[in-house]
Amino acid sequence: MALRTWTGEFAGGTIATGMARLNARHPWSHNDHFHSWILANLPARRRGALDVGCGRGELVAALSPRFASVRGNDRDEEMRRHATARCTGLANVTIDGRSWSDATGPIDLVTMVAVLHHLDVAAALADVRRLLKPGGRFLAVGLAPPRSATDHLWDLASAVTNPMIGYVKHPWPSSDGAPVTPVPIKDPTMPFDELREIVLDVMPGASIRRRLGFRHTIAWTKPS
Template sequence: MDVRTTPNPLVRAAGRLLHRLNSRHPWDHNAHFHRWILRSLPVGATRALDVGCGRGELVRALAGAGLAVDGIDPDQEMAYVAAQRCRDLPAVAIRRRTLDEHADEMLARHPEGAYDAITLIASLHHLELEPAISRLRALLRPGGSLLVVTLTVPRTAADTLWDIGNALTNPLIGLVKHPRPVRDPVPGPRIPLRDPAWSHGELRERVRSVLPGTELRRREGFRSTLRWRKPA
């Protein structure tokens, strides 16, 4: 059962109550993981790629850590918003393009890999998994790290229990992060949405077939994190 989409009337009523609480004390589930990504960067990293860079928040965070950063997004509005947000950062380049388009260009110039770190927050499930993972592996320099925050869909009892825990803790985290209630939320730029197609377990098995040794963890905010380091 997916607690986010179930037709059960009691669960739906509880979901509406939790939604009202979440709306009063919102928190950015993706920005929440920026610190995890920054802590996970390889020592001595100098260049990063953010795939599906959205509004550019993580690009700015990576640039603030001293990295030269390429941000790519296939959505025109998102790429424009990110470019505007990062226009004061000389070591940042934002491009409207797909992962395949970017990989074709970069691997022609850097067949050994171009990046010390590649990040994806809530964008992996927009891609065809195995081809995308293969492209990301090729774009990493030896010793580089792939750092992913992604959504999953519940398939097992363990998945459902984890989702219920997330649903209950979500407003509590929001209360801590955003204690002052929001009265009149200001809408931001439209972010393209897509439902995930795999569960946590399915993602683990499929990714490890391409990237042996991948570390995958269930996390708060209905997210899972994936970390892999390319052998030096």
């Protein structure tokens, strides 16, 4: 039985219910949390950036002052509306829903936060490799279902640290604020070990690491 399932059912589910309540009182975005990692790892050359599956456009807005131009792409119309509103007044930002793999122009950064598992992984990585200019970088934050013993240990560590990080980021218990439009989600199906093989096959030398927050990160710089 998967550790996630087992902990969910342990003690009649009371621990899992308590943890869920705690997390709801001190919420944090597991995706936005990694924006600081992305911003700390930007490529030296910063002409164009492409955020695939940009959702509400938070990362696009954060990249805007750092690149000559930033394109946020999302196939969901409502997300594009939110992203466009979020980036109002940012003259170097465009938001669109066209096929991102047809992008042209100098792309020095491609980002995907919680998006790769929505795509055909091998094809998407090959498209990123083709689109990036030499020296350009791919930075992704992803999700994978736990399969191996190591996956389960990271899952447990993420579950235990989740409310602690929530307390630090959001010390005051959440009151019911304005409802936030949820981003379109999909359950990941490709386990970390399988993903790593594909990543290293398409992007030799890439760094792929498990992280707390039920996430992993991928970083690759296209050779010059």
